Amino acid sequence: MERVLSEQVFKPGSFPEYTYVSRISPELKVEYEIRLKQALKIAGCLTSIIGPSKMGKTVLCEKVIDLDKLVEVSGGDFTTNADFWKVLAVKVGLSIEGEYGEYQQYDSNSRKKQLNKTEKFIISKDIVINYFKENGLVLVIDDFHYAPEEVQVYIAQQLKDAIRKEFKAIVITLPHRADDAIRKNADLTGRLSLINIEPWDKGELKQIAIKGFNKLNVNITDDIALKVATESLTSPQLMQYICLSLCTLLGIDDESSQKEIDETRLEDSYRFTTINFEYKDVIKVLKEGPNPRGKPRKIYNINENEALDVYGLIIKALAENPPLVGLSLDELINRIDRLTKASKEKLDKKKVKDSLNQLQSIIKEKEAIYQVFEWKDNMLYILDPLFLFYLRWGVH
Ligand SMILES: Nc1ncnc2c1ncn2[C@@H]1O[C@H](COP(=O)(O)OP(=O)(O)O)[C@@H](O)[C@H]1O
Ligand SMILES: [Mg+2]
Incomplete structure (x- = not known):
C-alpha cells in the first residue's frame, strides 16, 4: 500500500482528498453532491449555496x-469599478481587450456615454458566455458578500440575463444577509436552485478522523473520535486541524511511531491547535465589557485565587463543559451559579441579560473577526466555532 503522510490526509486549508465526507442534506434526505449535480443540470437556473463560514x-x-x-472567483475580486465580464474573460484567458475600450458600468451621470458602452459591452458578454458554454465551464462566485453592495446588485442583473442563455453559475454566500442580492432579488424568483449547507453534526465529524487515521494505518476508537468531534464544535476544518495536530504530537509519520491514538494526548492536541487562531483581542474586548466610567464593578469570587466581574463570568461560563454552540440564558445562569458557588453574592438574571445586550452592541460596532456570537431571544448563539474552541483551549 502506498504510504501517505498525515499532512496529505488531514487538510484543514484545502480539498481533503482522503478525508472527504459526503453528507446528507437534511431538507431533502439526499447527498449534497447529488443536489448540486442536479442544480447544475437545470438550464436557466442560478445555483445559490448558503452556509456558515468553513x-x-x-x-x-x-x-x-x-x-x-x-x-x-471571489466576491472580493469585483471592486466598484470592475466590469463583471471583463474579470471573467481575464480569468479564463480570453483576450477581448481590443473590443472593449475603456468601460463604463452604470454611471448615472452620463446616460448617453453609458448607452454607447453598453453595445460594446454586450458583444463581449456574449463572447464570454459562449466560451463558458462551449467549454462546459461552471462559474463559482465564492464569498459573494465580499463584493460591495451595489456591485452585488449589478452582478445579480448580469447573471439573470446570462443564465437564460444557459450560462452555468453558482453563487456562494453567508447566511442571514439582509442585503442578499440573489435570494431576495424578485427578478430571480423561480430561477434559483437553493442549497443550504448546515453545520456538521458529531457523527459526520467523526468520519473525518476515522477515514483519515484508517488511511494512515492508525487505530482510533469510536469513543476518542467522538471526543474530538465534540470539541470540533460543528466545524470540519477544526476536526481536520485537531487530527493533524494529533499526528504531529504523536509523530505518526515516523515509521516507528505508535499506531494507536492515545487518549492522554487529546488535550495537548487541542492546545497545540490553538496556535493557528488569534482571538486574544476579541476575548480581551469581551472580558472588559463597556467602559465602566470610573465606577468599579462588583466582583464575584470563584475560588481563593480568582474573582471576576459579570463580563469575566459570562466569558468563563461560555468556555465551560460541555462545549455548546447554542446556550440558553437559563443554562448560562446555571453555569455562572456553579462558578460562583464560593461567592456570597449571586448574580441576578437581569444583570446577566443586560450585560449580554451590552456585549452584543460592543461587537456589532467592530470588525468581522469580532462577530463571534449573536444574542437574541434569550439564546446565545456561537457564530464562530473557532472562537469558542480558542476560548476553551487557548492562552488568553
Ligand atoms: N466534505 C468534507 N469532508 C471533509 N472535510 C471537509 C469537507 N468540507 C470541508 N471540509 C474541511 O473544512 C475546510 C473548510 O471548507 P471550505 O469548503 O473551505 O469551507 P467554506 O467554503 O464553507 O468556507 C476544508 O479545507 C476541509 O478541511
Ligand atoms: Mg469558501
Missing part, C-alpha cells in the same frame, strides 16, 4: 465539478 461550501463545489471546468 462548513465545506467551496470543497463541495470542488468535489462535484471537475477542476478543469471550475472557474472560481
Whole structure:
C-alpha cells in the first residue's frame, strides 16, 4: 500500500482528498453532491449555496465539478469599478481587450456615454458566455458578500440575463444577509436552485478522523473520535486541524511511531491547535465589557485565587463543559451559579441579560473577526466555532 503522510490526509486549508465526507442534506434526505449535480443540470437556473463560514461550501463545489471546468472567483475580486465580464474573460484567458475600450458600468451621470458602452459591452458578454458554454465551464462566485453592495446588485442583473442563455453559475454566500442580492432579488424568483449547507453534526465529524487515521494505518476508537468531534464544535476544518495536530504530537509519520491514538494526548492536541487562531483581542474586548466610567464593578469570587466581574463570568461560563454552540440564558445562569458557588453574592438574571445586550452592541460596532456570537431571544448563539474552541483551549 502506498504510504501517505498525515499532512496529505488531514487538510484543514484545502480539498481533503482522503478525508472527504459526503453528507446528507437534511431538507431533502439526499447527498449534497447529488443536489448540486442536479442544480447544475437545470438550464436557466442560478445555483445559490448558503452556509456558515468553513462548513465545506467551496470543497463541495470542488468535489462535484471537475477542476478543469471550475472557474472560481471571489466576491472580493469585483471592486466598484470592475466590469463583471471583463474579470471573467481575464480569468479564463480570453483576450477581448481590443473590443472593449475603456468601460463604463452604470454611471448615472452620463446616460448617453453609458448607452454607447453598453453595445460594446454586450458583444463581449456574449463572447464570454459562449466560451463558458462551449467549454462546459461552471462559474463559482465564492464569498459573494465580499463584493460591495451595489456591485452585488449589478452582478445579480448580469447573471439573470446570462443564465437564460444557459450560462452555468453558482453563487456562494453567508447566511442571514439582509442585503442578499440573489435570494431576495424578485427578478430571480423561480430561477434559483437553493442549497443550504448546515453545520456538521458529531457523527459526520467523526468520519473525518476515522477515514483519515484508517488511511494512515492508525487505530482510533469510536469513543476518542467522538471526543474530538465534540470539541470540533460543528466545524470540519477544526476536526481536520485537531487530527493533524494529533499526528504531529504523536509523530505518526515516523515509521516507528505508535499506531494507536492515545487518549492522554487529546488535550495537548487541542492546545497545540490553538496556535493557528488569534482571538486574544476579541476575548480581551469581551472580558472588559463597556467602559465602566470610573465606577468599579462588583466582583464575584470563584475560588481563593480568582474573582471576576459579570463580563469575566459570562466569558468563563461560555468556555465551560460541555462545549455548546447554542446556550440558553437559563443554562448560562446555571453555569455562572456553579462558578460562583464560593461567592456570597449571586448574580441576578437581569444583570446577566443586560450585560449580554451590552456585549452584543460592543461587537456589532467592530470588525468581522469580532462577530463571534449573536444574542437574541434569550439564546446565545456561537457564530464562530473557532472562537469558542480558542476560548476553551487557548492562552488568553
Ligand atoms: N466534505 C468534507 N469532508 C471533509 N472535510 C471537509 C469537507 N468540507 C470541508 N471540509 C474541511 O473544512 C475546510 C473548510 O471548507 P471550505 O469548503 O473551505 O469551507 P467554506 O467554503 O464553507 O468556507 C476544508 O479545507 C476541509 O478541511
Ligand atoms: Mg469558501
